[in-house]
Amino acid sequence: MIYLDQAASSFPKPPEVVQAMTEAITEYGANPGRGGHALSKRADDTIRRTREQLAAFFGFDLPDRVCFTSNATSALNQAIKGFPFVEGDHVLTTSFEHNSVRRPLEYMKKTTGIVIDYVNTGESEWFDLEAFKSNITDQTKMIVITHGSNLTGKKLPLDVIGAVARQKQIPFLVDASQTAGVLPIHMKEMNIDMLAFPGHKGLLGPQGTGVLIVGEGIELTPLHHGGTGSRSELIDQPDLLPERLESGTLNTPGIAGLLAGLEAVKRMGLDTISEHEDRLVSQLINGLKKIDFVHIYGPEHDRLGVVPFTIAGIDSQEIAIILDQHYNIAVRAGLHCTPLGHESIGTIEHGTVRLSVGPYNTKEEIEKVIRAIAQIVEGYFG
Template identity: 50%
Template sequence: MIYFDHAASSYPKPEQVAIAMHEAVASYSANPGRGGHKLAEQAREVIEQARKKIATMFGAPNKKHVWFYQNATMALNQAILGFPFQEGDHVVATMFEHNSIIRPLEKLASEKGIAITYVEPNEEGIIAVEEFEKACTEKTCMFAISHASNVTGAVISISDVSKIAKEREIVVLLDASQTAGTIPIDIEKDAIDLLAFAGHKSLLGPQGTGVLISKDDYNLSPLVVGGTGNQSELLHQPHSWPNRYEAGTLNTPGIAGLSAGIDAVVEMGIEDIWKHEKELMDHFLKGLAGISGVSSYGPSDLSKRVAVIPFEIDGVESHEAAMILDEHYQIAVRAGMHCAPKTHQALQTSEKGLIRVSFGPYNTIKEVDTLLEAIEEIRMAFL
């Protein structure tokens, strides 16, 4: 199988990820922080080391600012639904948001009466920085934005957006699910307040891992309360971090695997990973341009996008094309709406959806050529 669905979840994982997860289950499968015995302490130490690695990679003040969740969706829900919004508050998002941002915001619009502005992309498929400033009102208190679109790969210049936010004392929530592990991100340098991302995409960790990093205290209300392993005498959720935002037993095997995935990313080098994926994207787009009846979407300036490319084949429904690629060519892609309805609304592809190809660090030019040959054969078959 040739795997081109890294925007959904990376595959294959580095061997050390599986080794670390197996060791967690086979050698110290105790409850982290729930007891003073050696196995519980070993599990706790593995989690704390992972927390420290993430804090270092993303420039968090310290490891206590790093909170683990089941996925990026839960992390984003904690950031959005837990934020102390008041009726009439205003949030600026974009048309490129995933439902993990759209749905919590729309829930708050319905239940709390917040207002939302979704910034439109320009003709080049980019969300222009100045559009954020135009969208602001006196009630704007948050920018909730995806660093890169999971459909077109278009990247937002977060440091420039953050400058606008800081001038107006607006909190910046960044969904880096498509960029963490591919593009360098630093909370301090990029002036990000809340950073959420998945562990199972470009960080090469397993599914069931997500992270929210909070730069400062934004008075978030914890969405889940319960056991924390210490301060058990309290009848309310502890105020200390990370306990306040991590009720219940953590996914020790998953976090151990994520820690190993981060090691692999650091070993390969984020800049080298980006360069490799950009070369694959450039090769694919050039090849796609030579096939008649095939159209692609996204910025033409490859420095402003990650290796996520949506396209369509004239006369072939997107799901049918993906099924043919899977069954006849053993090539895995993603078709449909990609959990991003407003993106497809902006692209005017809501009725038919698109085929999405997304590259990872282990893909090769030869695999891309195989995909291009398959697309051309499919196109010819439907003439």
């Protein structure tokens, strides 16, 4: 199988991720922070070390404000639904946001009465800062952006947007689902107030892991209430992080795997990973451009490892099925949970086929994919 669905979930995982998760299950499968015995302490130590390593990796000084969730969607829901919005508050975001941002925002619009602006930042690598800034109002209480589009691969300049947010004292929430573990992110230098990301994509960890890092001065109402392992005498949820946002037993095996994935990413190096993906994307784009009836979307240069395309007259789902069943190539077809993004690029009716690469894909695999797509076109159009 040639796996080109890395934007959905990275595969394969580093061997050390499997080893770390196996050890957690077989050697210290106790409840972290819920007991004073040796196994509980070892589990708690794994959680603590992962918080510290993630904080350091993302340029953040307060590990206790690194909060674990089940995925990036849970993290984004906590950040948006837990924020103290009131009726009339304004949120500025983009048309390329995933539904894990759009749907919580629309929920807050219905239930709280917030106002939302979805700015179309375009397909090219250029970002119109002045046009984006022109949508900021006196009522803007949050700026929410995806660092990189899961549809077109476009990157947004966190440092530039963060500087504007800080100047205007607007909380800045970043969805790093496609970029954590691929591009450098430094929360302090980029003025990021909240950072949400999954463990199972660029960080090479397992599914069922996610993180919300909450900057100082940001107070969120927890979406879940319950046992936290501390201050059990309180009727209300504890005030201190991370306990305030972490009710219930944490996913220790998953977090152990996330730590191992993070360490693998650091050993490979972000520059090495990014450069490798850039080469594969260039190879893909150059190859697909030579095939008649194929249309590629997104920036010409400086994009993530994501290449969406369509073939004139052929449904995107049909293309994905052919690639899977006849060529043993795994891709993603459809709307990719970002319908506004498809409206922006004109593909809302039929979606696109998305090819997404990762650190373990090879140029030989990419060449096979290009040949397969060329054969599909030849089979349909002769």
